[in-house]
Amino acid sequence: MIKMEKVSKWFGQHQVLNDIDLSLNKGEVVVICGPSGSGKSTLIRTINRLESIQGGRIEVDGEDVYAGHMNVNSLRQKIGFVFQQFNLFPHMTVLDNVMFGLVNIQKRSKKESMERARSLLDRVGLLEKINAYPGALSGGQQQRVAIARALAQQPPVMLFDEPTSALDPEMVGEVLQVMKELAKEGMTMVCVTHEMGFAREVADRVVFMDAGQIQEIADPETFFTSPQHPRAQRFLSDVHIR
Amino acid sequence: MYLLEAQYLYQMLGGMVTTIQLFIVSWVLAFSVALTLVVIRATEWSVARWLVDAYVEYHRNVPLLVHVLFWYFGMPELLPESVRGWLYQHNAEMSLAAIALGLGAAAYIAEDIRSGLRAIPDTQFEAARAMGANYLQGMRYVIIPQALRHAVPALIGRALLLFKNTSVTMAIGVAELTYQAREIENDTYRTFATYGAATAMYLAGAFLIMFIGARIHAYYAISGGRNA
Numbered sequence: 017m018i019k020m021e022k023v024s025k026w027f028g029q030h031q032v033l034n035d036i037d038l039s040l041n042k043g044e045v046v047v048i049c050g051p052s053g054s055g056k057s058t059l060i061r062t063i064n065r066l067e068s069i070q071g072g073r074i075e076v077d078g079e080d081v082y083a084g085h086m087n088v089n090s091l092r093q094k095i096g097f098v099f100q101q102f103n104l105f106p107h108m109t110v111l112d113n114v115m116f117g118l119v120n121i122q123k124r125s126k127k128e129s130m131e132r133a134r135s136l137l138d139r140v141g142l143l144e145k146i147n148a149y150p151g152a153l154s155g156g157q158q159q160r161v162a163i164a165r166a167l168a169q170q171p172p173v174m175l176f177d178e179p180t181s182a183l184d185p186e187m188v189g190e191v192l193q194v195m196k197e198l199a200k201e202g203m204t205m206v207c208v209t210h211e212m213g214f215a216r217e218v219a220d221r222v223v224f225m226d227a228g229q230i231q232e233i234a235d236p237e238t239f240f241t242s243p244q245h246p247r248a249q250r251f252l253s254d255v256h257i258r
Numbered sequence: 259m260y261l262l263e264a265q266y267l268y269q270m271l272g273g274m275v276t277t278i279q280l281f282i283v284s285w286v287l288a289f290s291v292a293l294t295l296v297v298i299r300a301t302e303w304s305v306a307r308w309l310v311d312a313y314v315e316y317h318r319n320v321p322l323l324v325h326v327l328f329w330y331f332g333m334p335e336l337l338p339e340s341v342r343g344w345l346y347q348h349n350a351e352m353s354l355a356a357i358a359l360g361l362g363a364a365a366y367i368a369e370d371i372r373s374g375l376r377a378i379p380d381t382q383f384e385a386a387r388a389m390g391a392n393y394l395q396g397m398r399y400v401i402i403p404q405a406l407r408h409a410v411p412a413l414i415g416r417a418l419l420l421f422k423n424t425s426v427t428m429a430i431g432v433a434e435l436t437y438q439a440r441e442i443e444n445d446t447y448r449t450f451a452t453y454g455a456a457t458a459m460y461l462a463g464a465f466l467i468m469f470i471g472a473r474i475h476a477y478y479a480i481s482g483g484r485n486a
């Protein structure tokens with residue numbers, strides 16, 4: 017479903033991604049972790065071309081993401097993206113946020129879009145907030161709306177960039193719950209997160225990144241009980257202390 | 259009271275109607291041009307940015323009266339004889355005044371919207387693009403509506419200014435409120451009463467604009483603030 021081969025990226029002189037190889041089959045869930053600044057965000061942002069790459073190749077759903085003829089807007093409709101800071105549209109109601117892609121990008125009918133948006137909001141447990149504005153919601157609620165919004169165009173792939181890092185601790189659970197359900201329903205997901213419980217429960221593999229490179233890929237059990245890379249060992253002890 | 263004489267009353271009210279028409283037409287023009295300028299200016303394309311900046315600087319540095327005179331006396335010279343003749347027979351002063359006022363105000367309104375735009379975090383545009391919105395969709399549905407909300411107070415000020423500035427078009431013979439006041443004053447020599455009445459009418463118009471502006475401001479306020 018997603019295939020990255022020898023992907024490299026520089027910001028000026030600074031190499032941020034170095035020969036990244038990563039593949040996901042349909043329905044797989046991969047968790048990416050690693051210290052701050054190691055290139056996790058940059059990595060997932062290259063998958064939907066929010067960042068460009070200078071070397072290598074990325075395929076999503078069998079299509080070369082960086083092919084000259086690739087229409088970046090139709091590509092992005094097939095890749096849901098959830099940001100750390102939610103980035104809901106504050107001038108639209110919750111319902112309009114979720115309907116946005118369907119109505120304004122895909123030009124679907126109001127009726128069909130509304131039905132789908134309502135069922136998604138039901139799924140993330142926010143049906144009663146349909147007419148609220150994002151500013152009136154808690155962080156956890158906003159992030160659940162953001163997930164519903166990203167799902168609206170029915171993308172086969174979902175990317176999450178630290179979706180719970182901006183949340184108060186008591187709200188992390190409700191967002192992870194939605195993500196776990198999604199994973200169990202067979203969504204293909206790449207999640208940058210340090211939530212180890214989440215990784216244990218639903219990840220097929222854990223990727224540890226440092227300094228722009230993938231240092232270790234393992235199944236969660238192996239990774240958590242016996243990490244091979246010294247930096248991964250240090251990283252895990254830091255995370256557990258927190 | 260002489261102003262109650264039907265003739266002068268009609269003349270004054272007629273002037274007010276013309277002022278309001280001129281204000282509305284030039285506002286609509288100004289707003290559309292301003293939005294276009296903002297959308298072009300926000301692209302990364304340097305030629306477009308340079309052109310928009312030149313447009314704004316030109317209008318900010320040329321006195322409005324000169325700009326109006328230029329449009330009325332200068333611009334038509336560029337038109338073919340037949341078009342020019344037709345124009346001057348069809349209320350040319352009104353339409354050229356609206357164009358001159360509208361294009362001038364557009365430069366300022368564009369700047370107001372642009373400062374509103376700067377208040378919107380880049381991540382808003384990125385969120386729209388990440389869903390597959392193209393540049394224009396992102397601007398139209400996500401960025402501009404938010405920028406306009408930020409700009410409402412400044413835009414109310416611009417609208418008041420434009421309303422008052424309609425009076426300079428008397429210089430090219432537009433029969434608006436100030437023009438009619440002067441005509442009446444020439445007829446009657448009642449300077450204080452005539453201009454007093456005109457002043458009261460401008461004030462009434464300004465209050466109406468402020469009232470409508472406040473309603474728009476309240477209606478479009480982003481409920482719950484930008485972020486919880």
Ligand SMILES: Nc1ncnc2c1ncn2[C@@H]1O[C@H](COP(=O)(O)OP(=O)(O)O)[C@@H](O)[C@H]1O
Pocket residue numbers: 027032050051052053054055056057058059
């Ligand atoms: N737009 C940018 N311009 C220049 N450098 C950047 C930019 N974005 C990220 N970087 C740099 O790239 C590196 C990786 O960043 P990032 O992918 O955000 O790391 P992570 O998400 O793992 O914390 C960091 O050193 C960061 O400073």
Ligand SMILES: [Mg+2]
Pocket residue numbers: 056057058178
């Ligand atoms: Mg990051």
